[in-house]
Amino acid sequence: MSTLSLVDSPVIAGNGTESPSDTSALVAEIDRLRRERNAVILAHSYQIPEIQDLADFVGDSLGLSRQAATTDAEVIVFCGVHFMAETAAILSPDKTVLLPDLEAGCSLAASITADQLRAWKAEHPGAVVVSYVNTTAEVKAESDYCCTSANAVDIVRSIPEDQEILFLPDLFLGEWVRRATGRDNIHLWLGECHVHAGIMAEDVERAREAHPDAELLVHPECACGSRCLLDLQAGRLDSRRTHVLSTEGMVRHAAASDAGSFLVATETGVLHRLRRLAPGKQFYPVREAAVCNYMKMITLEKVYRSLRDMVYPITVPPEIAERARVAIDRMIAVGR
Template sequence: MSVSLYHTPPEAAAVLAEEIAALKAERNAVILAHNYEYGEIQDLADYVGDSLGMAQYAARSEAPVLVVCGVHFMAETSAILSPEKIVLIPDPEAGCSLAASINADQLRAWKAEHPGAVVVSYVNTTAEVKAESDYCCTSGNAERVIRAIPEDKTILFLPDMFLGSYLRQQTGRNIEIWAGECHVHAAIRPAMVERQRAALPGADFLIHPECGCVSSTMHYLATGALNPEGTHILSTEGMIRHAAASPAQQFVVATEIGVLHRMRKANPSKEFVPIDESISCKYMKMITLEKVRNSLRDLTHRVTVEPTLAARARTAIERMVAL
């Protein structure tokens, strides 16, 4: 694989990691990193995981300072759950194309078209959208959230149309779906799966339900065109658990390439291949060691959420955490 999962040259990374460790001790801070961050960011973090895991860790932590190495909505979620803490994001421009695909005004208008519907928002949304939602979810617990809602209810699912389509097919529920997408996952097309399946027929295929190939993958599985024993539609954390437990030695991973670092680190004897080397989130990769150092040193880029808005959003987030 030619694409690097690192950003900073090793010698410079070592120096910056030492500075960050000293500042972290001085500030009594913890560092949370998403699975899609650069390898050197994951290596120095106190916690590495998905959005739900990051939110849970932030809520449990007694540290007064949280450095969220991820995108902006993740820092917002930590600020909502831990309003008494200083929540920092190393680069405030680290946004999310999926979260940007719907705003609170659009959601209110959609709700008005479907009175009585239950709103389920994927965690990749702004605090304003969460405040208009009944539930939040991640890809890991989305199906549990849907199944927890009374069967006679119409569900408005937003903003990821691929995850929404997957959930509708899996549960058979009456789900209206917002036409949003993550620009990274949407770029994973059926042709990529077919190309890698032909090249690596013996590999396990791990596919994220956000991906643009998920609907066709489900069709191929149903018709027998893909081997169901070797194809798995899983959340990011599900992929990591599967890779550790599976006897397979080779895996093709259809999600953002940053997760390969954690998989390789946990399973050094196994081979992990990206579905395509281009599947990288430019927003996640805006977080660098230098920016983490600067944020801790200067306590810059603090993320806060207005208390009334945070209280409304917290209900949906707490339901997500509970499930």
């Protein structure tokens, strides 16, 4: 994958003309194309504000794919990263799925390949494979269950306690699940999201000192997640004001909580959504530099080009999609 850049080159139409330069005109053109193409636009909560504001649905990767599957849209424009568009293609095989920038990848999904997983499985015959949704379709196809950050603990608890488990690819989410379930027969792949891995316990301490009255919301992919769980269990953190949650869990909690301020330990893109859905409340990033450049690659110009030129289509080979769908359906059958 080529080096990332947040600087967009001009978008040139097929007839040699540039796309609308005025933002309102550009949004109007996107809306026109959205109607003409019978398209639905999805935006992950880490996308830039302009994309979140434009989208039909904003949320986490699996939730967005499931929402899109229920619509009568013929085209899905997924403003996220590559593995998310693959999941949408798996759940909506009769729809065209477009990713506005093919370079929008994921360091976590890239940390394990299907070949590596097959080799790991050979070292642990009979083990149950639980794969985070932040994986490629090929890795999902080699898995027994998928999971999200919201349901990972429930998925693992649904598996017999004496059953060996291979959990991948996120080390920090896996360690949090292992501590939360108390199981010692979970083997962890040593992968990480480079953004969440950079959010350390020291960042949490500094943020708490700066905003002592704020509730703490921590994503379990963070390097600080297991430390927070240990501190909760030991009583060093107040369980009424400390919550380990998925991004969607953070949004729901912040909207329902009586608290007026929150420390947020995840990628900073979610702050825009939190502030929109919980106006009047204050949200502070635990780490200002927790920014995923991959998630910031999609722009209004690229969405316009995607709808105009129907680029870039994401497909999954049927045999891979069928096997990956089994792991996803097993997860859904557990409850959520």
